[in-house]
Amino acid sequence: MTNSRAVVARGKGEPVTVETIVVPDPGPGEAVVRVQACGVCHTDLHYREGGINDEFPFLLGHEAAGVVEAVGAGVTDVAEGDFVVLNWRAVCGSCRACRRGRPQYCFDTHNAAQPMTLADGTPLSPALGIGAFAERTLVHSGQCTKVDPAARPAVAGLLGCGVMAGIGSAINTGQVGRGDAVAVIGCGGVGAGAVAGANLAGAAEIIAVDTDATKLDWATELGATRTVDASRADTVEAVRELTGGNGADVVVEAVGRPETYTQAFYARDLAGTVVLVGVPTPEMQLELPLLDVFARGGALKSSWYGDCLPSRDFPMLVDLYLQGRLPLEKFVSEEISLDGVEHAFSRMDKGEVLRSVVVV
Incomplete structure (x- = not known):
């Protein structure tokens, strides 16, 4: 010992x-x-x-x-x-x-x-x-x-932990593809990772949403193409406006609150995907109209550790970092x-x- x-x-x-x-x-x-x-x-x-x-x-x-x-x-x-x-x-x-x-x-x-x-x-x-x-x-x-x-x-x-959770929430859980429009709500360590993951996956639009200008700057450095200051603008309306009125193909919620999850739900396109990677607290409750859940289609997912497999993902991401791509x-x-x-x-x-x- x-x-x-x-x-x-x-x-x-x-x-x-x-x-x-x-x-x-x-x-x-x-x-x-x-x-x-x-x-x-x-x-x-x-x-x-x-x-x-x-x-x-x-x-x-x-x-x-x-x-x-x-x-x-x-x-x-x-x-x-x-x-x-x-x-x-x-x-x-x-x-x-x-x-x-x-x-x-x-x-x-x-x-x-x-x-x-x-x-x-x-x-x-x-x-x-x-x-x-x-x-x-x-x-x-x-x-x-x-x-x-x-x-x-x-x-x-x-x-x-955090960076993998974010990258994986976009790539593994959200399955962001080339040309997709992605919104990330909450751009701390995990949300910034989701921005980097969406960029790595080839998303055409990456919309970073936060109330903190510094975090929006961080997201921009990691690949965000647009930013939304949620203290000044309605998140759902802003994301829709930046995506031709449709909403994003994938929305990553990296805050873990009912209010921001609801924004993510309505900021996605029809048949789009919501990924919850922010961690809620035990007392939080979510209420959504069940008809909207049905009518909007798509997928509502939770991301555990970015759904990563360390033996597969860590070496790959380190290699991408060494190549200057991450x-x-x-x-x-x-x-x-x-x-x-x-x-x-x-x-x-x-x-x-x-x-x-x-x-x-």
Whole structure:
């Protein structure tokens, strides 16, 4: 076992602390990864605020890239020295989704069996089964996805969560095609990823919708062709006007609120697709006229992790980045140390950054 510095959330709403944790040697099916970079995702803030569950203390961080330092018995998919992006969909291969050839929906994903602990032996709950605001972390080997080591860790690690969720919501879930008109409502990290994904897929029109001018600028840099300031214009009317009165072929809702979902529903063309990738809170309710659901046709979809399959999608997207076709570096607003995570939460909450990235 080894000691590592790591970012820990000890209680609901309490500022995070940098502490020494104990990382066990890898057991069967496990791997220890030396973390090189980890993005600060809103999900980590949800953990700190008790919005996921109350299994404190949490070891935060999950959007990470690093190098495999050691593997346990039976591990054959990765080896010491491999450069990997960590994922929270280590497919089991045997659940009903996997058996039906849909591993991107795996219902029984793997995590490390052994707990990492505080110095006094208190078990830690790693965020999304990863816990990567740390010098080292213990994961299941299936959570390690090998990618081209030529990619900068601060960039590659972003595929571990938010950026992949956004790109995948457009490409995998929304199945955006060449020449499509796409609208993205909410242009934070995930929505910006959806813009980049729609651009990569060859959409002819990409309409970015937000109330924050800075986020609309970010979306433009990532491929948006038009922008709508939702604080000044009616979103549905604006999207229809920009699409010849028809509405968009695909609308990605990256906010996760009933109001913006309703806008997405009516901003799409007949037989168009709505993709919900924004995460709602438990108390939210949605009401739509059932006749409109029927009459407008098309598809209403939810996107889990961008419906990604890490073993397929991470290497492909890293290759596209290295070819200059996917500008992942534009998502990195700043690089910080482990000690800067609490301040990064504040900046993220205020919408001042697209992604802060911890470089270890």
